[in-house]
Amino acid sequence: MDFYIKKIVIHQLTTDDINLMLSQKPLTITPKIEAYFQKKLTKVFSADAKRGLLTEDNTFLSYLNDDFETASVSIAQAWKEEFVSSDSRKTNDLVFIQFDKEGIEHFAFLRIALKENLTHITNDGDKPIQLTQNTLPSATQAPDEALIINRQSHQYYLIEKRIKHNGSFANYFSENLLKVKPEQSLKKSIKMVEQTAQKVADDFNQDDFIFQSKMKSAIYQNLEEDQELSPKKLANQLFDSNLTARLTFVDELKDSIPESVKVADIDHSPQIKKMESQKLSLSNGIELLVPNNIYQDAESVEFIQNQNGTYSILIKNIEDIQNK
Incomplete structure (x- = not known):
């Protein structure tokens, strides 16, 4: 699949203090960054995706205005209101991507849980091996959760996980945030x-x-x-x-x-x-x-x-x- 990535904005939720850190500007897209997120998008157009159509009166669809950065903030805040009730305690990057697929504009929201990894840091005395925070997973690993919307047809592709939410396991993304009942994958x-x-x-x-x-x-x-x-x-x-x-x-x-x-x-x-x-x-x-x-x-x-x-x-x- 060919994707032309036009804009990327990354906000971050630090779950230790439940703080939403909003980016002030879009990410500079280098060839490596573009290749990384193209692979992430490919993982959403897969047999794991739930699909469906958003109706014109859907509240989530109303967040997608012409200002991409403003839309990303509105969605990040709406998502946070639902996600903070879960038991997840990992730092998450909230990646928003504006891209074209086959000439049609699409909107993507990817939740990527960051990892801790040991890294060999040269020229660092007697402690060359150190624990690094906020490491992105490999490009071939599917996002933890993802939503892609065709801006023309409003068809969506959804990767979601049942997580413990308000004391019970639920598909909070489709049920609470999108308020839809998607087709099963x-x-x-x-x-x-x-x-x-x-x-x-x-x-x-x-x-x-x-x-x-x-x-x-x-x-x-x-x-x-x-x-x-x-x-x-x-x-x-x-x-x-x-x-x-x-x-x-x-x-x-x-x-x-x-x-x-x-x-x-x-x-x-x-x-x-x-x-x-x-x-x-x-x-x-x-x-x-x-x-x-x-x-x-x-x-x-x-x-x-x-x-x-x-x-x-x-x-x-x-x-x-x-x-x-």
Whole structure:
């Protein structure tokens, strides 16, 4: 993903004295700083993101005026009012970024918890190893929390954590600060699809290794070819010969996944990579790693159920074998 970063403002919350330290001016953007925050933004457009649309009357949206610095202060103060009730006692950088993605302006708010690290400081006598405060985590580490808003469509991408808030665990960011109910993330949706499919298959006596492989292939096809996760399509693929099972599967998911989950706007390559092959562990100790396109090809591999209940696997048309 390509991002053109235009402005960065960083405020800081020191949780020892609950003090919000406001920056007086935007950060000077060097190539290294730009590369660092581009990687952070990439982590938000991911399978971990909850998504949704902010309505025109949403209070949080009203903070986003044309003055970027003023907006960052208003949001930092509103966020602090909610966050101070949590049990977190780390110093946090509140990073606000104005950037373009595919020519469209976006607004980002990243909460990054700072760390303590040991640092080797040269020419410092007998104490070259010292503990440094306020160290930023690596660029490849996802922000602790993040919100990105498309300024044109008001679509948002949210990374939030359930934290202890006013004595109980809550998603304070979406519930209290944004006051929205976002769609669940793609990662969680996949997990719910898998759990529901296994439950339905078990209820209808279909839950065996063949069904597990079929489920993995179906989810892979949804994500790779259709660019979505559709309960209805999956129901037809997984329970094609059982109408009751199909209806049960869709009904079980209607509250958590009422519509197809679109994935074209987020990086879902880790989920595709995880499902692009079937890994089979056999009772005799043999393990097979079979790409999905071969697994589904009857001319390449065949699974045979023997009369005594055991299985045989026939691998066909092998031109060459290498020992790796």
